[in-house]
Amino acid sequence: xxxxxxxxxxxxxxxxxxxxxDFYLVTSSFSYFPGVPIFHSKDLEQWEQIGxxxxxxxxxxxxxxxxxxxxxxxxxxxxxGTFYMITTNMSMGVVxxxxxxxxxxxxxxxxxxxxxxxxxxxxLFWDDDGxxxxxxxxxxxxxxxxxxxxxxxxxxxxxxxxxxxRRIIGTGAQRDAEAPEGPHLYKKDGxxxxxxxxxxxxxxxxxTISRSRSIFGEYENHxxxxxxxxxHLGKGFPIWNVGHGDLVELENGDWYMVCLGSRLAEGxxxxxxxxxFLVPVVWEDGWPVVSKGTGKVEWSYPSPGxxxxxxxxxxxxxxxxxxxxxxxxxxxxxxxxxxxPRQDFxxxxxxxxxxxxxxxxxxxxxxxNTDGSVFSRIATIGKTKExxxxxxxxxxxxxxxxxxxxxxxxxxxxTAGIVILQNDANQLRLEIAKNQEDGPVVRCMQVVSHYDxxxxxxxxxxxxxxxxxxxxxxxxxLRVKGTGARYSFYAGRSAERLEPVAxxxxxxxxxxxxxxxxxxxxxxxxxxxxxxxxxxxxxxxxFSYEGFDQEGEQQR
Numbered sequence: 001x002x003x004x005x006x007x008x009x010x011x012x013x014x015x016x017x018x019x020x021x022d023f024y025l026v027t028s029s030f031s032y033f034p035g036v037p038i039f040h041s042k043d044l045e046q047w048e049q050i051g052x053x054x055x056x057x058x059x060x061x062x063x064x065x066x067x068x069x070x071x072x073x074x075x076x077x078x079x080x081g082t083f084y085m086i087t088t089n090m091s092m093g094v095v096x097x098x099x100x101x102x103x104x105x106x107x108x109x110x111x112x113x114x115x116x117x118x119x120x121x122x123x124l125f126w127d128d129d130g131x132x133x134x135x136x137x138x139x140x141x142x143x144x145x146x147x148x149x150x151x152x153x154x155x156x157x158x159x160x161x162x163x164x165x166r167r168i169i170g171t172g173a174q175r176d177a178e179a180p181e182g183p184h185l186y187k188k189d190g191x192x193x194x195x196x197x198x199x200x201x202x203x204x205x206x207x208t209i210s211r212s213r214s215i216f217g218e219y220e221n222h223x224x225x226x227x228x229x230x231x232h233l234g235k236g237f238p239i240w241n242v243g244h245g246d247l248v249e250l251e252n253g254d255w256y257m258v259c260l261g262s263r264l265a266e267g268x269x270x271x272x273x274x275x276x277f278l279v280p281v282v283w284e285d286g287w288p289v290v291s292k293g294t295g296k297v298e299w300s301y302p303s304p305g306x307x308x309x310x311x312x313x314x315x316x317x318x319x320x321x322x323x324x325x326x327x328x329x330x331x332x333x334x335x336x337x338x339x340x341p342r343q344d345f346x347x348x349x350x351x352x353x354x355x356x357x358x359x360x361x362x363x364x365x366x367x368x369n370t371d372g373s374v375f376s377r378i379a380t381i382g383k384t385k386e387x388x389x390x391x392x393x394x395x396x397x398x399x400x401x402x403x404x405x406x407x408x409x410x411x412x413x414x415t416a417g418i419v420i421l422q423n424d425a426n427q428l429r430l431e432i433a434k435n436q437e438d439g440p441v442v443r444c445m446q447v448v449s450h451y452d453x454x455x456x457x458x459x460x461x462x463x464x465x466x467x468x469x470x471x472x473x474x475x476x477x478l479r480v481k482g483t484g485a486r487y488s489f490y491a492g493r494s495a496e497r498l499e500p501v502a503x504x505x506x507x508x509x510x511x512x513x514x515x516x517x518x519x520x521x522x523x524x525x526x527x528x529x530x531x532x533x534x535x536x537x538x539x540x541x542x543f544s545y546e547g548f549d550q551e552g553e554q555q556r
Contacts, residue, residue, distance in 0.1 A: 001045065001300050001301070001302065001303050002044060002278055002301040002302070002303065002304070003275045003299070003300050003317075004239075004297060004298065004299050004300065004301075005261070005263070005275040005276055005277045005278055005317075006045075006047055006258075006277065006278045006317055007025075007039065007047060007275060007276035007316060007317060008042075008093075008272070008317060008396040008397065008547075009026065009272050009273070009275060009394035009395060009396035009397075009520060009531055010011070010037070010272060010273035010274070010275070010395075010519055010520030010521070010522070011027040011037070011071040011274075011275055011276045011393045012027055012028045012244070012260045012273060012274035012275070012276075012518065012520075013027055013028040013062065013072070013074070013182065013260060013274070014027050014244075014246060014247045014259065014260060014276040015027075015073075015074055015075045015076050015123075015246045015258070016076070016246050016247075016249070017076050017077050017078050017083075017248065017259045018078075018249065018251075018418050019078045019246050020194055020251070021042055021306070022040060022041075023040065023041045023042065023044060023248065024038060024039070024040055024078075024083070024104050024447075025038070025039045025040075025041070025047065025076070025258060025276070026038050026039075026053060026067070026074045026085060026337040027276060028071055028072060028073055028074060028087075028518070028555055029052075029054075029069045029070065029071045029336075030067060030068055030069065030070040030518060030519050031062050031066060031068070031069050031070035031091065031335045031338060031339055031470075032049075032062075032067075032070055032071075032336040032337070032338060032392075032522075033062055033066065033336060033338075033339060033340050033341060034052030034054055034055040034060070034083060034336065035052060035053065035054035035055075035062070035071045036052055036053035036054050036071060036074045036087065037049055037051075037052055037053075038050055038051055038052065038053050038076070038104055038105075039250075040104070040311035041309075041311075042306060042307070043303070043304065043306045043307070043308070043309045044093045044256065044278060044304050044306065045304075046074075046304060046309070046310075046311055046315040046317065046438060047311075047314055047315055047316050047317055048311035048312065048314075048315050048316060048455030049334070050105040050333075051105045051331040051333060052106075052333065052534035053074070053076075053085045053101075053106070053108050054099070054108070054206065055106065055108075056340070057140070057340045058110060059099065059108070059111055059340065060089070060340055061091065061092060061340055061426065062089075062091050062128060062339045063091060063338045063339045063340070063384050064338040064339035064360070064364065064387060064388045064390075065339075065364040065366065065367060065384070065515060066091075066364070066367070066377050066424065067421075067422075067423050067519050068337065068423055068516070068519055069090040069091045069377065069515030070089060070090060070091050071087055071088070071089055071090075071487060072089075072090055072120050072121065072518075073088065073120065073121040073122075073181075073182055073244070074086065074087035075087070075122065075123040075184065075246070076104075077125075079126050079132070080351065081102065082100050082101070082102060082123060083096055083100065083102070083103075083108075084100055084124055084157075085098070085099050085100075086098045086123065086124055086134075087122065088119075088120045088121065088122065089422065090297065091235070094114070094118070094119075094120065094134065095113055096117040096118075096119075096122045097112055097113045097114060097116050098111075098112040098114065098124075098157070098160055099111060099112065101348060102383075110158040113160075114134070114155070114160055114161070115161065115162075116162050116476065117134065117162060118136075118138050119136045119138040119139075119151070120136065120181065121137050121181045121182045121183065122136040123135045123136070124155070125185035125186070125187075127187065127215065128187070128403070131154055132154070132155050132156075132157050132187040133152055133153065133155065133215060134152065134153050134154070134162060135150055135151065135152045135153040135169070135183040135184070135185055135194075136150070136151060136153070136183065137149070137150060137180065137181045137183070138150075138151045138168075138555065140168055140392055142168075142399045142401060144176075146178065147171065147176070148171075148180055148181070148225050149168045149169075149171040149172075149281065150168065150169055150170040150171070150181075150183045150196060150361070151166055151167065151168050151169065151178060151520070152166070152167055152215065152216060153165070153166040153167075154168045154528075155499070159459050160263055161371075165216070169194060169212075169215075169216060169217045169219055169253045170183065170194050170196060170210060170217075172196065172198040172206075173198065173208035173209075173210070173221045173222070173226065174198065174199070174225075177199070177208075178198065178199055178200045178201070179197070179198060179199065180196050180197075180198045180202070181196065181197050181198070182196055182197035182243075182244045183195070183196045183244075184196075184246055184247070185215070188283070189286065191211040191212065191213065191286065192211060192212050192213070192214070192215050192219075193209055193210070193211045193288075194209065194210050194211070194212070194219055195207060195208070195209045195227075195245060195246075195247065196208055196209075196225075197243045197244040198243075199231065199243065201239060201241060201244075201274070201518065202513065203231055203235060203241055204229075204231045204240050205241040205242060205243030205260075206225075206226035206228065206242075206243050207220070207226055207227050207228040207229065207242075207243050207244070207245040207257075207259065207290070208225040208227065209225065209227050209287070209288065210222060211286070211287075216517045217258055218381075218518065222287050223423045224287060224289075227287075227288055228242060228257070228279070228290040228291070228295075228296075228297075229242060230242040230244060230261070230296060233296065235268055236264075236267070236268070238263060238264050238518060239261045239262070239277075239296075239297050240261065240262045240264055240268070240270065241261060241274065242259055242260070242261040242263075242296075243259060244259060244260045244274075245257045245258065245259040245279075245290075246258050246259075247281065250304065250306075252425075253403070254280070254304065255280070255281040255282065255283065255288065256278055256279065256280055256281055256304070257278070257281050257288075257290055258276055258277070258278055258279075259276075259277050259279060259297070259460070260275065260276060260277070261274065261275060261277050261297055262275060262512070263275065263398060263513070265398045265484040265508075265530060266484045266485040266508060268511075268513060269485045269508045269510075269513065269514070270511045270512045270513055271395065271485060271507065271508075271510050271511050271520065272394075272396065272397075272398065272400065273512055273518070273519050273520020273523060274512075274518070274519065274520065274522045275520075277297050279291045279301070280292070280301055280304075289337040290514075293470055301525075302438045302524070307461055316334075319396070319397070319546075320546040322544050322545065322546040323544065323545045324542070324543070324544045324548070325538075325543040325544070326351060326541075326542055327348050327351055327352050327353045327540065327541060327544070328348075328351050329346060329348065330348060330360045331353075331391065331497065334394070335392065336391070336392055336393070336522075337387070337390065337391060338387075338390045338421075338524075339388070341343070342383075342385040342386070342387060343358065343387045345358055345384065345389045346389070346391055347537075351541060352407070352539040352540060352541045353391060353525065353539070353540040354537040354538070354539050354540075355389045355391065355525065355526065355527040355538050355540065356389055356530075356533070356534070356535075356536070356537045357389065357416070357527045357529040357533065357534040357536050357537065357538070358387060358388060358389040358529060359386075359527045359528075359529050359531050359532050359533045360386060360389075360526070360528065361385065361388065361389075361530050362390060362419055362421060362427060362524070362528065363386055363427070363456055363461070364424065364425060364445050364528050365459065367425075367457065367459075368425075368457070368458060369456060369457070369458060370455070370456065370457060371455055371457070372424065372449070372451060372455070372457030379495075388526070388528070389526055389527045389528060390421075390526045391417075391524065391525050391526075392421065392522040392523055392525065393417075393522065393523055393524075393545070394520060394521070394523070394526030395420065395482065395520065395521040395522065395523050396545075397548060398483075398549060399484070399547065399548035400420065400482045400483060400545065400546060400547050401479070401480070401481045401482075401544075401545075401546045401548070402422045402480045402481075402523050402543070402544070402545050403477060403478070403480075403495070403542075403543070403544050404418055404476075404478055404540050404541070404542070404543040404544075404547075405474070405475045405476070405477050405478075405540070405541040405542050406476050406478060406538060406539070406540055406541075407475050407476070407538070407539040407540075407541070408432050408476070408527070408538040408539070409440070410432055410434040410440060411434060412434055412435075413529065413530045413531060413532070414433070414434065414528070414529055414530065414534065414536070415429075415431045415432065415526075415527070415528050415529075415530060416431060416432055416527040416528070416538035417429060417430050417432055417442075417478055417525075418430050418478050418480055418524065418525055418526075419431075419522075419523075419524045419525075419526055420480065420482075420487060420507065420510065420521055420523060420524075421521065421522045421524050422510040422511075422512070422515045422517075422519065422520070422521050422522075423512065423515040423516055423517030423518075423519055424457070424515070424516070424517065425447045425449045425459040426427060426448060426449055426509060426510055426514075426515040427444075427445075427446075427447045427510075428444065428445070428446055428447075428464075428480075428487055428490040428507060428510070429444065429445040429447075429526075430443075430480060430491065431445060432469060432478075432538075435466070439468070440468070440470065441466050441468055441469055441470045442466070442467050442476070442491040442501055443463055443465065443467075443501065444463070444464040444465045444466070444489045444501045445461060445462070445463055445464065445500035446461070446462045446464050446505070447460070447461045448460055448462075448509050449515065449516075455483065464501075464502040464505055465489070466501065467491060467501050469491070475493070475498070475541065476491070476492070476493065477492055477494060477495060477498065478491050479491070479495075479498055480523070482507070485507050485508040485510075485511070486504045486505065486507060487504075487507045488500065488503040488504055488505065489501045489502045489503070491507070493545075523545070524541070
């Protein structure tokens with residue numbers, strides 16, 4: 001049975017391709033490194049992460065200051081023995097590029113930057129004659145004024161250069177459609193189909209489609225548009241902002257769509273960000289019908305009936321048992337840095353993760369009282385080689401429990417611990433620190449960002465609770481529990497001796513509808529000198545993550 005979401009947690013903008021009986025799927029990663037996680041499946045039900053497409057610094061120059069910059073909307077395609085991944089790096093100043101590989105698990109090539117390819121959300125399509133075409137978004141002027149649309153051009157993949165004419169081929173199904181983007185071209189029964197996302201990435205997000213007998217159009221909009229949306233279901237529906245789809249055909253002729261959506265917590269809070277869902281598709285009268293009979297993304301669908309298959313490692317969507325990281329080898333694929341790791345601050349050795357105390361904090365205070373929009377910041381981000389000492393993984397359930405053991409003796413201004421991190425500054429931290437009056441403490445800190453009427457972003461930090469932590473020379477256990485939009489924080493010498501630091505904290509400000517941006521919550525381990533880099537580290541041992549539903553039952 002297909003159980004949605006097939007990739008729980010912050011896995012937005014999914015793209016999929018099939019090679020014989022193997023399926024490969026990639027998603028956006030924004031400012032997290034390595035970038036563009038890639039998954040493999042043979043049954044469309046279990047998904048095993050096999051690596052990251054962008055796993056070397058030279059492929060992925062990022063900085064930590066703005067989490068919602070970086071990699072936007074990758075597309076994965078396969079043609080004539082080669083895999084292609086094309087995407088946008090916003091931290092480079094809106095640069096579109098292609099990388100290639102013979103093996104989807106890597107290694108992938110260096111970047112092939114496509115000169116003259118403006119806009120975001122690029123995709124590739126091969127026609128029957130072997131020619132390849134590039135589609136992306138752009139702003140253009142016509143009799144209707146300045147607006148956004150989808151453009152298409154032939155591309156020479158021997159030189160990675162655009163060739164020939166370039167045309168606008170779509171502007172969305174709705175008149176004056178907001179944010180027509182995420183284009184993909186397909187060919188079926190003599191028609192070229194242009195499928196896009198429109199309506200913005202929030203409540204009015206949708207998938208629409210048009211078709212033409214010629215690749216450059218003119219494209220006829222489907223009268224049944226949008227072919228997928230949840231905007232008509234109201235703001236309390238449990239799966240929100242459905243959109244940004246990609247189609248795949250099975251060997252037997254069946255079709256499916258991957259798309260993004262967000263599960264809601266306590267009203268309209270999207271703490272987990274945008275997740276990946278899978279929906280069956282049938283074709284009627286030359287047009288796709290998505291989730292026939294209901295027209296909406298369901299929590300489950302019957303099995304596609306593909307041969308039985310078991311992944312070589314634990315499936316990325318298997319949470320029948322807790323996930324335990326003992327730090328006895330290299331970090332697993334689920335772990336990421338914030339920004340490209342230019343400094344050598346994280347080491348896995350002797351059964352622990354050692355994080356050096358760098359001067360940067362998890363809060364990018366340099367952006368306090370500045371314009372917080374992505375497009376205003378891209379001129380200033382992407383240049384620093386400094387890091388924040390952070391290693392994190394996605395929060396993947398609305399109910400969860402994360403525990404880690406820390407060995408750390410703080411001096412003045414030094415901190416280390418566990419953080420729930422959302423866009424930019426928005427976070428809840430459980431950290432070991434030194435209180436000038438009381439000595440070592442474990443405290444819970446909250447940072448919230450907000451915008452004023454002029455669009456200037458402001459950060460505010462508040463202490464929510466504190467307990468003493470005498471004699472911190474030995475191991476100390478930190479635990480975070482989440483239930484819906486509420487978080488509770490505990491600390492102690494062992495699991496049997498945990499005491500509350502702050503309970504039932506309102507974490508609704510971590511939802512993307514409040515925090516802004518395009519990411520979801522991360523559970524991170526961090527260490528900071530808060531203004532000074534120190535020749536000192538915090539040691540983290542035995543991290544565990546267990547997912548529950550909101551009623552406290554263990555997840556699948």
